[in-house]
Amino acid sequence: MMEPSLEHILNDCIDALIAGESVDxxxxxxxxxxxxxxxxxxxxxxxxELATDPPPExxxxxxxxxxxRAATTRPRFMIWPRFATLAVGILLAISLLGSGLSWxxxxxxxxxxxxxxxxxVEQVQLTxxxxxxxxKRSLEERRRNEVLALLERRRKETVEFRGVIEQIDSERWSxxxxxxxxxxxTQMQGELLPGTVxxxxxxxxxxxxxxxxxxxxxxxxxxxxLPFLPTISPTxxxxxTVAPPMTPSxxxxxxxxxxxxxxxxxxxxxxxxxxDEEEGAxxxSPTxxxxxxxxxxxxxxxDEEEGDNDGHGAQSPSPASTIIxxxxxxxxxxxxxxxxxxxxxxxxxxxxxxxxxxxxxxxxxTPPGDDEDDDNEDDN
Amino acid sequence: MLDDAExxxxxxxxxxxxxxxxxxxxxxxxxxxxxxxVGDRDTCEDLVSEVFTRLLSTLRQRKSLPGNLxxxxxGVAANVVxxxxxxxxxSQQTTLDEHIMSRDPLPSEIxxxxxTNEELRxxxxxxxxxxxxxxxxxxxxxxxLQEVARILGKTEGxxxxxxARAIAALxxxxxxxxxx
Numbered sequence: 001m002m003e004p005s006l007e008h009i010l011n012d013c014i015d016a017l018i019a020g021e022s023v024d025x026x027x028x029x030x031x032x033x034x035x036x037x038x039x040x041x042x043x044x045x046x047x048x049e050l051a052t053d054p055p056p057e058x059x060x061x062x063x064x065x066x067x068x069r070a071a072t073t074r075p076r077f078m079i080w081p082r083f084a085t086l087a088v089g090i091l092l093a094i095s096l097l098g099s100g101l102s103w104x105x106x107x108x109x110x111x112x113x114x115x116x117x118x119x120x121v122e123q124v125q126l127t128x129x130x131x132x133x134x135x136k137r138s139l140e141e142r143r144r145n146e147v148l149a150l151l152e153r154r155r156k157e158t159v160e161f162r163g164v165i166e167q168i169d170s171e172r173w174s175x176x177x178x179x180x181x182x183x184x185x186t187q188m189q190g191e192l193l194p195g196t197v198x199x200x201x202x203x204x205x206x207x208x209x210x211x212x213x214x215x216x217x218x219x220x221x222x223x224x225x226l227p228f229l230p231t232i233s234p235t236x237x238x239x240x241t242v243a244p245p246m247t248p249s250x251x252x253x254x255x256x257x258x259x260x261x262x263x264x265x266x267x268x269x270x271x272x273x274x275x276d277e278e279e280g281a282x283x284x285s286p287t288x289x290x291x292x293x294x295x296x297x298x299x300x301x302x303d304e305e306e307g308d309n310d311g312h313g314a315q316s317p318s319p320a321s322t323i324i325x326x327x328x329x330x331x332x333x334x335x336x337x338x339x340x341x342x343x344x345x346x347x348x349x350x351x352x353x354x355x356x357x358x359x360x361x362x363x364x365x366t367p368p369g370d371d372e373d374d375d376n377e378d379d380n
Numbered sequence: 381m382l383d384d385a386e387x388x389x390x391x392x393x394x395x396x397x398x399x400x401x402x403x404x405x406x407x408x409x410x411x412x413x414x415x416x417x418v419g420d421r422d423t424c425e426d427l428v429s430e431v432f433t434r435l436l437s438t439l440r441q442r443k444s445l446p447g448n449l450x451x452x453x454x455g456v457a458a459n460v461v462x463x464x465x466x467x468x469x470x471s472q473q474t475t476l477d478e479h480i481m482s483r484d485p486l487p488s489e490i491x492x493x494x495x496t497n498e499e500l501r502x503x504x505x506x507x508x509x510x511x512x513x514x515x516x517x518x519x520x521x522x523x524x525l526q527e528v529a530r531i532l533g534k535t536e537g538x539x540x541x542x543x544a545r546a547i548a549a550l551x552x553x554x555x556x557x558x559x560x
Contacts, residue, residue: 007540007541007544007545008540010544010547010548011525011540011543011544014518014543014544014547015525018518018519018522039551039554039555040547040548040551042551042555043547043550043551043554043555044519044547046496046500046554047416047500047515047519047520047550048519049496049497049500050415050416050417050497050500050501050519050520051412051413051415051416051516051519051520051521052411052412052415053408053411053412054407054408054411054412054415054424054425054428055421058411058425059404059407059408059411061425062403062407062425062428062429062432063400063403063404063407065429066399066403066429066432066436067396067399067400067403069433069436070394070396070399070436071394071396110396110397111396111397115396116396157397158396158397158400158401158404201404212404
């Protein structure tokens with residue numbers, strides 16, 4: 001049995017550990033008891049390693065399942081919940097057809113009384129629909145339209161939608177035309193780049209959707225990048241405006257972007273992956289180490305002076321520090337080999353300049369090469 | 381931000397916003413609580429889901445929930461974890477800590493950390509339920525003694541005693557011979 005004074009000291013020490021002090025710092029307070037306390041405190045300190053944070057996609061999946069269960073299992077009298085849920089859904093869908101209620105439900109928004117009906121009908125449609133992919137895309141668009149309607153009406157509601165990152169500008173993003181606000185509390189996972197399809201979880205505010213979770217969430221086919229979309233180097237993504245996704249009219253091999261022309265060269269070197277570190281292989285990525293292919297002088301060079309909150313002359317990557325940087329490989333098709341191919345590639349066939357008056361990235365297509373991944377089904 | 385009482389009132393009506401707010405507020409703390417005691421990531425996700433299922437069930441049956449929703453949820457989480465270890469054969473196995481597995485490949489470090497964490501979790505399972513609960517709340521959630529006392533419905537003194545004895549018991553298991 002532990003003596004009372006030691007128990008008291010141990011509790012004080014644990015308080016200090018939880019407050020962030022190290023074992024040695026805590027022991028320094030009780031040098032005469034250090035020998036006794038050390039194994040106890042080492043054990044206590046090791047407990048901090050056990051709990052881990054959940055992956056954001058798990059939270060999204062759990063939320064979806066939770067709300068779906070809540071929406072589909074309301075009546076208490078059900079004997080066979082699944083059958084009854086389905087039956088009610090079917091009856092609901094049939095009865096709603098052609099009725100005024102149908103219209104009301106269809107136009108309802110998150111937070112409206114009939115919104116649950118709308119989602120239940122959609123579930124029935126998804127269950128019995130023939131072209132589920134088409135339907136899912138349509139429903140995703142409906143979710144986005146709902147968000148836009150909420151924003152227009154300045155209503156504050158919890159929302160979830162899927163869309164394409166069109167612009168990353170520090171704390172303000174554009175995802176499929178929807179303004180999204182990112183802050184330090186936003187959980188983010190995946191390579192968040194312009195052109196990436198993401199699921200956003202958040203709440204509508206006067207200025208956009210305040211995101212709580214942003215996660216790259218592949219659809220059932222595993223696609224999370226729209227075809228023909230550019231990837232941006234870490235430096236480019238960490239700074240302000242990035243051009244919108246390329247249109248599909250570009251060559252299917254167009255993928256590479258050039259980094260910011262104003263960027264400090266240092267950050268341009270790729271952030272090596274751990275594999276790279278182990279191998280010690282030099283990077284041959286053209287975006288990373290080779291001289292920039294004319295970093296497309298921005299129309300207004302005075303951007304350097306004005307726009308940068310973060311700026312000290314030579315621009316350091318701006319604080320989208322929460323963004324997980326992309327792989328340094330410029331093509332999504334992987335492969336260091338592919339990078340080398342770039343040297344002998346045909347000249348670019350298209351250059352995309354951003355429409356913004358202060359563009360910061362220019363996209364040039366990569367040569368034809370590894371294109372197997374470009375056959376992704378469209379996610380639109 | 382709605383307080384727990386208002387959230388609960390709306391949650392009883394199965395209001396989607398209220399349920400979403402409850403989920404978003406408590407998912408991470410519950411996951412951390414459970415991952416403190418269970419190393420397998422998929423299992424953690426399943427068990428958190430089970431906590432929310434039980435919440436829904438309680439709401440649907442109009443059973444009363446205490447004003448302290450957080451305490452209630454952690455209590456359910458503790459029961460869910462206990463049920464899991466009681467009923468699952470997996471409790472007899474040494475599960476790989478997937479949280480560590482997902483990190484960068486540093487084999488020796490991974491191996492050591494996996495063993496340490498799993499040994500720790502096994503040692504924790506030998507503590508009393510209250511001691512386990514206290515450790516998970518203190519070291520998994522970094523809650524203060526007062527908060528833990530409120531959640532457990534005990535005095536701070538009782539929580540301190542549970543904590544100190546739990547650490548001593550754990551240290552005895554982890555470093556036999558060193559700690560008496």
